[in-house]
Each structure stands twice: as C-alpha cells, then as structure tokens.
Amino acid sequence: MHAPHAPVRPQWLAQVSEAPLDPNRAIIDAHHHLWDRPGQRYLAEDYLADIACGHRLVASVYVQCRSMLAVDRPEPFQAVGEVEYANGVAAYSASGVLGELRLCAAIVGGANLLLGDAVAPVLDEMLQRAGPRLRGIRNTTAWHADPRLISNPRPPPPGILLEPAFHRGLAQLQRRGLVLDIWAYHTQLGEVLEVARTFPELLIVVDHLGGPLGAGPYAGQRDAVFARWSADLRQLAQCANVRLKLGGLGMKVAGFDHHVASRPPGSAALAAVWRPYLLQAIDCFGAQRCLFESNFPVDKGMFGYGVLWNAFKRVVADFAEADKDRLFSGTARETYKIEG
Template sequence: MKIVDPHFHIWDLSQLSYPWLTTGPSTGVFGDNTPIRKTCTLGEYLAQSGSFHVAKTVHVEAAVAQGQDLQETAWLERVAQVQGQPNAIVAYCDLSSEAAKAKLDGQRRTTRVRGIRQILNTHDDELLNFAPQEFMENDLWLEGFELLSARDLSFDMQIYPSQMAAAAQLARQNNGTRIVLNHTGMPLGHDPASFNAWRAAMSELSLCDNVSVKISGLGMMFHDWTTEMIRPFVRETMKLFGADRCMFASNFPVDSMFSTFETLWTAYRDIVSDLSSAEQDKVFHQTAERIYRI
C-alpha cells in the first residue's frame, strides 16, 4: 500500500548533537526514551515499513542543539541527495530570535525545506512542558511568524488542546500561512471529559481553512493504545477537518517505542476502511503531497 509519511525523524549522533537523546533518559510525555537514544538512519526507518510502500517522506526537525538548525538541514539535504529521501524538510527556527529573518532565509535556500517547526507545548506539569514560554503571547515571536508567508513556508504547530484558542486566533490573523497541527492535537487523556475538551478545542481550530492536521503521535500520548482506543480521535479529526486537510503520519522513531510500523499503519487503514477510495488516497498520501508540495 502506497503511503506518504509527512512526519518522521532521523538523526546521527556522530554528526549533530541532540541533548534530549544524550543528557539522560526522558521522563516526559513519551516516557523513557532509552530505546531511541542511538543513531537512527533513513535505511533503518524504511526497513520497518513492512507491507507498506513509503513512496515519499517529510522530515521534521528533531530538536538539535541550539545553533545547529542550519547544520541539521544541510545534513538532511546530503542524505536526500544520496538516498532520494526525505523529499521535504520541516526545519527549525526560533521565531522569537532577532536572527529569525536571516535564519529563515538560510533555511529557504535549501531546496527541500517547505516549512518550519518550533515546538510550542506549554503545561503546568513540568513533565509535559516543552517550551520555555507561551510563544503565541510573545510579540517578537508573532513578528517572526509573520515572516513565513512571504517565504512560502508553512508552520508545523505542536500544541495541547488548551492552546488551540490562541492558535485559532493566530491562524485567523495569518490566513496566508499554512499551519499543520502536529500529532492529532496531542490529547492528554482518552476518558470522556478529556476527549470532549479535545474535541471542543479541535472544533474551533477546524474553522480556520489554513489549518490542516497530521493524525499521528497517538502512541506517544497513549502508550498502551489499541485501534479501538484511537478510533474516536481519528474519526473525529476527519469529521472536523475533512480528508482534504488530514494526513496520516508515523512520528517514527518516537512512536516506534509503542508499536511497529505495520501495526500503526494497519490500524489507520482499518479505521478508515469504510471511507471511499478517494478519501483514503487523500489521508494516506495526496493531502501530504499537496501541503508539502512533493
């Protein structure tokens, strides 16, 4: 089965520094990351695909050490030139930095860069907090965000449901910028109250036509996930955003700690098996190809 995976990572610990992989096992949202505290190559990723044909991929920045963002992009470009993938890159830039304009211009000069990600998750629980501040309330960051549209760069947005009202306001104020919500909006629970809060927040964000969603990362959020557990999140996301704005993604190797590639993509396939072939083509490859222009 042909798929386009619009959210995966590779890293080479001999080439670049990744503090989150080398400074001690993580205890955050994805738990102990010991299994992935090693070099993860493109070949290893593709070898896990099983019966699924990974036709194209989009690499998303993997939290390199400060100041190595352009180096990560250059390294990925070299990998792609030799091995043919990744087909597109979502690079890192601190949009609150005074150097944001120069960094964005530097990233844009790489032919495969299609967008930027700067993780925005904030939470009162330190184990769930990813960002040093609420960037969507930072005027310098907002000015940096406004630079994306003129450079034809999308923004991969990683937030929690509690941040979606602010994200919707940002999307409305920057309706010329494509925003891609990461990891199904990162629901923090699958009990009825948590699901309803997630759905209400997603509903508001879905009203912004420039926002699309990667259905991914549910294993990262629910380590003991099953197909039936994630089914409501997948179907509700597709109901709110439609197949034209939804795309399945792996979030490997992070989500490889919670399932095999075959198990994950088989679950996706089963959950949408009753949809038309046209809708399935969109969520498995066409939406990602259009959004990331590959």
C-alpha cells in the first residue's frame, strides 16, 4: 500500500529536541496507531521511544488503521485481529511494567459498518476478545473527488456516511454503547452533521479537527477554508453528542508542509500556525468536549512527539487549570471510559 503521509526521517527529526513544558500534566493521547507495513514499522516499542520525551503520558487510545488483520478469517471478521493485537498491548501495559502508563487503554476497532445488521456478530466478537477496552469503531470515510487529497492508503468510495446500510450498522453500534469515531474532511462536515442529528443518542468523536484542507485545490485558500470550516464546525457543535479531537494537522492534506524544510519545526512555530484552528475549535465545542491527540505515527513525518505536546501546551497556556485537565486527559477519559 502506498503511504499518503510524509515519510518519517529520524535523523531529520533529531535536529530539534525540547524539554517538556508543564511536565507534570497528565496526558491521555486520544489517537494513535500501531502497525508493521513494508518500510513502515511502528509497534509498541517505537511508540514508547517517542513518548519517552519527558511528558507525562498516563494512557493512550488505539485507533484502527487496518493493522494486524486476521487474514485467514472471512473478510468481515479479519478486523477482529487488530482488536486482539491492541488488546494484547494493553494487557502487557496493564501489568504495571510501564509504571502508570496504560497503552491502548481504550481501543477503537474497524468493524465494517456498511454490513448493516450483519456487523452485529463482528462487534460481539470484538467485545468478547477485548472486553471493556473496546470503546468504539471507525471506518475509512474521508473522501474527496480530487485525487491529490488522499489520507488513507485505501480511499473509500464517496457518501459512505449517508448510506442506509451504514446507518443500520450505526444502530448496532449504539445498541452496544460504543462510540463512533469519524475521520472526514471539512467538505464532509455536512454529512457528519446529518449523522449526528439522525443518531442523537450515539456518541460521535470527530477526528483531526474536522479535517480543514490546505492541499490540492485548497492550497493558497486558507482563509476561505477557515471560514467554511469554522461555520460548519459551529453548527456541528450544536449537537451535544459530538466530541472533537484536536490534532492531525501534520497530514499532507492539511497543507502545512513542514517536511520540506531543512529542519523540523519547534513547538513555538507549530503553536503559531495551529493557534487559530485550536482556539476556534475549543471556542465552538468548549474544553469539555475537546481532546488532544498525537495522530502518531501519521504526523511524525512533520514533527517530533515532544514538540507536538509542547505546541499544544503553548496554545492553551493561559487556560484555566480545569480546562487544561479536560483537554489533555479528562475529556478522553470520559469519552472512552478510561479508568484510573
């Protein structure tokens, strides 16, 4: 599979290292992946190496990425393998060998919701394998007609979020008290809004700030995109069942292109370009419904892990302590029912 993200270059990243700001602040990384792909290996030990940067990570949320699929099983059940793998990592961490850190404390699996009612046995087996650690499901849904705007190795067809079969799958999700994670571009926020209104009892987590695009036809259109994204985000925030992850701006589709510079950005530079998006998002949803994410290793091609969290901390440095606690850990803990 072709990787649509900036390649990770350890020597390039090593040029910039920062001491952690506010190092005692508890952090739950609300969105990361683990995988082993040709030329792209990012397993638990790689993630642990990244988080050994001085910030106080207490837990993480694993999110589906079509990794560790059970290839010998029928296609609908192959995604159970990914949940089993993440649960194994979580079990290892839960032994206390990593101190207070609980890796993969919550798992967002990848059951195909387009199966409609037929997704029920897949969800049930995932719950059987992972127990209460399985907290949600995400499908590949980010789509744009422009072929330059691809953020998944296997892009989806258009309109999945509005398919009747998908909605039947959502009903099965809701029945089991699971969260729906959605990765959609800002051009799809109207579809996300329709889902949120159709399923007001379903807890929905919108990934990566709702995908404000800055590449392809949106290059050089940042002000126009920001205006449309802001308006749609504010409308979406009227749905009390929606939460928003803050991050994901290190993907190529966001158009910031830090990877083309001779040196990676420091946290002050990242904070400067991210501040309008983060503050607007928090203004729309409130700290009570926002949660910070790393989106590693996807965003690792643009900046280092410690730099990322320092950038977030810079942007909200003047916030009340209670709001910081919500953004960095509280909202994630509540949303994904993480104990501790």
